[in-house]
């Protein structure tokens with residue numbers, strides 16, 4: 001939501017519906033609940049929650065990127081300690097990073113209401129796994145609210161603050177990609193800010209010493225039972241009475257699919273998979289002849305209901321992987337003999353042609369990976385746009401685990417002592433600040449022979465171009481302190497350090513070669529802004545002089561989407577052609593062209 005829109009919303013007197021995405025609705029719900037501090041690290045599909053909050057008045061809400069999800073959570077916990085309502089937002093794997101804080105905070109409880117918005121990614125549209133956050137909620141004994149649409153995203157988030165303060169717990173609001181990014185009409189409300197509470201001066205609550213934690217663990221279990229009782233009564237738990245022959249227990253975005261495919265069925269829609277409203281579930285199951293659970297990812301509700309000794313079916317018919325859709329639900333119900341099998345001509349049988357993702361034309365990461373290819377290095381990759389260098393034609397990354405893993409992985413590769421190739425870790429600027437610094441300290445401390453290539457494109461490109469402490473700007477686009485990567489490296493003890501222009505292929509190769517020969521930790525920083533950054537560097541576009549092109553394809557190895565074959569023939573051959581609109585003039589292709597036939601377009 002833009003700033004003027006947010007302002008307009010404050011002035012409204014009558015109830016109005018407006019189209020919001022799930023993420024905008026979560027942000028709106030937090031704002032309406034009077035949240036004063038919000039922090040996050042970007043990650044698809046959660047990123048827009050904080051971006052949306054930046055559209056509200058800075059005097060009302062302090063919304064800021066944190067360096068990673070643990071820091072974001074700690075910031076929110078700190079605000080809660082101080083008695084104000086706080087929000088932390090992240091994608092599902094971000095919760096792994098925040099886990100240490102969350103697992104201890106759950107024993108402490110809250111002062112100001114604390115909500116953690118976590119967006120799961122069933123189907124792995126843009127993630128490294130599709131873990132189910134509900135399992136984490138169970139592990140942490142934190143209630144999870146699972147909205148099915150944008151209206152519920154707003155309402156549940158708002159309510160989550162009431163629950164948080166009433167039951168002395170953080171609350172997780174769990175969205176999924178489909179909800180986070182789908183727009184639907186939402187009736188919005190106004191902002192109500194509860195009175196700030198004084199800090200609770202109680203070490204027996206706030207300080208997780210063993211004796212304190214021991215005393216508080218039983219309270220966490222009691223809290224679970226109180227919350228369960230709440231969900232038994234809650235109007236959020238929705239029972240659509242229908243045909244008694246079978247019933248469906250479902251949650252979140254599976255609910256609209258179930259309603260579309262089986263409109264007459266009895267449906268129990270749980271607002272919270274955890275804690276499970278056991279009595280209600282029992283009553284529902286007694287009211288129908290057969291019960292199916294329709295839930296994306298893990299058989300979480302199914303296992304909990306089976307543990308009650310109630311016969312239910314679920315994953316025998318519905319996949320445990322991937323994103324659901326009405327078609328998936330229809331296919332599952334058909335398998336269970338409860339719906340017509342989808343016809344062969346049904347839409348879901350239409351498969352789009354696969355189009356592999358590629359780095360942008362002029363992407364500053366390309367040169368570094370060309371150099372690594374030439375070096376024939378063993379490369380531990382990391383997460384960012386540059387992970388695309390794992391596929392042809394750049395194909396120069398050998399491993400990729402999760403954010404910040406590259407440097408630690410390279411340390412382990414070196415320690416294994418079996419590698420004959422130079423060992424290199426590649427990591428983006430945002431990822432380096434997120435979780436790359438401790439492993440760099442580890443590398444220097446362990447004195448291993450590795451090279452770390454920091455790909456500084458001065459933005460968090462992968463998730464849409466968010467600022468971070470290396471960009472010198474904050475979430476609202478204002479100036480902020482800019483960390484210096486060279487100083488950080490020097491401070492942790494790196495002795496061999498070079499900065500190279502990402503568009504200087506020869507320089508990159510030479511530098512990487514020297515770095516690989518260095519005994520100890522060498523750091524190379526490749527330096528150019530992302531081409532999609534507003535301050536992108538754009539030179540004149542390049543063009544191929546067809547007469548000189550020998551069609552050797554050296555330029556094509558860059559994988560640049562601006563480079564194609566000519567439609568027409570020259571001297572009986574197709575020649576290379578550069579799309580002058582897509583080209584940003586990085587000159588990498590001109591640098592690799594052996595016949596010198598790629599030249600800037602005459603202005």
Ligand SMILES: Cc1ncc(C[n+]2csc(CCOP(=O)(O)OP(=O)(O)O)c2C)c(N)n1
Nearest residue numbers: 043094383384385428429430431460461462
């Ligand atoms: C724990 C975790 N948080 C967030 C993400 C989402 N994410 C993937 S890569 C990335 C950062 C990319 O920025 P950078 O390292 O600078 O590389 P760039 O995309 O700019 O090349 C983010 C935020 C994630 N995959 N895992």
